[in-house]
Amino acid sequence: MTEPKRGRGRPAFKPTPAMRRTVERMVSCGDVKDTIARAIGCSIPTLELYFDEELKNGWAKKRQELLNWMFNGAKKGNATLIKRLEEMTRISGAAADFDARQEKAGAGASPQQPATRVAKPGKKEVQREEAFTAGVNSEWGEDLAPLPGTKPN
Incomplete structure (x- = not known):
């Protein structure tokens, strides 16, 4: 028995569930259509034709999935x-x-801005500041000041 003849030209594009998941993931991470199309091996028009739902709602679906994971982890005591x-x-x-x-x-009302949080300096920043001001207002005076042109340890 002979195989039926295939039509001329390229075979029709068939999206797979794995491709749909990939598009959703990439959309949720902020990738552009060109990058997504290259990743799944199609053109931008083909991407827009076959993956319209994923392009429109991929971010919302992945956000909802992440929030579910967060709530489940929080319920377990994380x-x-x-x-x-x-x-x-x-x-x-x-x-x-x-x-x-x-x-x-x-x-016409003027918006009240919520109080902005001031960033607290980290340990290294505090230590660096203390190294620059070591000896100030003490009996050591200038003895602990860094030499001109050098940095304190």
């Missing part, structure tokens, strides 16, 4: 995830409160 979720809900709650105040006050 302190880092509990703190991160608390921070996320506090920020989103503050934004919702701000939006509600804006609606209530009307368009």
Whole structure:
């Protein structure tokens, strides 16, 4: 028996579930269409034709999946995830409160900016600052000051 003849030209593109997952992952990480198309081996028009749903909703689906993992981990007692979720809900709650105040006050109201958090210096920054100011206002005086043109240890 002979094989049926194949039509002329390139065979039709057939997306696989693995390709769909790849597109969703890449969209959720912020990759552009050109990069995604190259990764799965097709052109940009083919990507847009066959993966429209993944391009539009891939980010939202992966975000929802990550949030589910975070909530499950937090339920099991993971302190880092509990703190991160608390921070996320506090920020989103503050934004919702701000939006509600804006609606209530009307368009002419001046927005109240939430207090900005000042970055706390790390251990190395503190040690470096202390090295530059060592001996200031002490009996050692200039003896502990770094020599001109050098850095303290």
